[in-house]
Structure formats: structure tokens, C-alpha cells
Amino acid sequence: MDHRSRAWAQRRLWSLVWLELLNIPLQAVIWFGVVGFPVTAGNSVGFALFTLLLLEGAGYWSAKRRQIATRNRSLPGAGAFVVARRANVAVLVAGLLFIVWAVVVDPGAGSWPGLGFGLFAVLEQVNYFHVQLMYDTAGDLRYLRSHGLRRAHLARDLAVQARTRSLSRS
Numbered sequence: 001m002d003h004r005s006r007a008w009a010q011r012r013l014w015s016l017v018w019l020e021l022l023n024i025p026l027q028a029v030i031w032f033g034v035v036g037f038p039v040t041a042g043n044s045v046g047f048a049l050f051t052l053l054l055l056e057g058a059g060y061w062s063a064k065r066r067q068i069a070t071r072n073r074s075l076p077g078a079g080a081f082v083v084a085r086r087a088n089v090a091v092l093v094a095g096l097l098f099i100v101w102a103v104v105v106d107p108g109a110g111s112w113p114g115l116g117f118g119l120f121a122v123l124e125q126v127n128y129f130h131v132q133l134m135y136d137t138a139g140d141l142r143y144l145r146s147h148g149l150r151r152a153h154l155a156r157d158l159a160v161q162a163r164t165r166s167l168s169r170s
Helices: 006-034 041-070 078-105 114-131 139-148 153-169
Strands: none
Touching: 006 041, 006 114, 006 139, 041 078, 041 114, 078 153, 114 153
16 A cells, blocks of 8 residues: 555555554553652652653544544634643743752652653653654655654644635735
């Protein structure tokens, strides 16, 4: 099947939705169950930040899938993603400040993993709303080698949405 076909894109986006959602319980089981990190306030806040960004990612891929299915120019729920892009910054800063405080007060397994989860959430924020950091297909890797980092898919969709809105006001 042609990788540019609508059916291929639908399947790819569906798999991205489910991978993001599956990662939440999978990571919880791995880190808190198998590895045994303690469920402390610092670790929980970091994991919550990580979860928030994965849920937003799943929401974006689901919206993108609907957009392709309906052949609509605008991304369903784009306004929510505009709000999330801004609100996430405040949530991430507040969460990271709390986690850093936890690391200072009680360094170790009760706080360091939370800092790792929090930093991963920041990387997810960048990956979704600013610059694509995940390159998992051959085409993505070719693009990365020849052009460097590319603007995130969601960032491009929100830019199109903003241009469309500004043109309709004119």
C-alpha cells in the first residue's frame, strides 16, 4: 500500500493514538511496579505531567485522523490545543518547581524519577507543540538527515488554523 494513501495515514494515526494511550499504564507498571520506584508526591507529579502530555498527544492524533477522514481543512478541537499549548507551560513550570523542591528536600528514589518524568513531559511538549523530536519512520529519518529538525505536526496544524482564522476576519 502507498504510504501516502488515506487508508495508510488512517492506520498510522490510529496506531499512534493507541501507542500514546498504552504507554500510560505500561510506563506506570514498568517504573512503579517492576522497577519499584516509590509512589511519592514528587514521582506522582512527574508522572502526572508525563501522562498529561501523552493524553494530549493521543488527542491530537485522534483529531488528525478525524480531519483526514472528513477531508476537513481545519483540525477538530484546534482551539483546545491552542489553550493546551499555553496552559501546559504554566502546568509544567509549577510541576517541575514542585519536583525540584522534592529533590532538594529528599533526594533519591522518591524524587529523582519524578524529575525524569517531568523532563520527559517537557520533551513531549516540545515534540508536539514546537519541534518534532521523534523520528520513527524511514521518511522521517531521511528528512532529518537532509534537512535537520522539522516543525512539529501539531504546530503546523495550529499555524494553518491561525492563518485560516485571520483570513476569514479580513
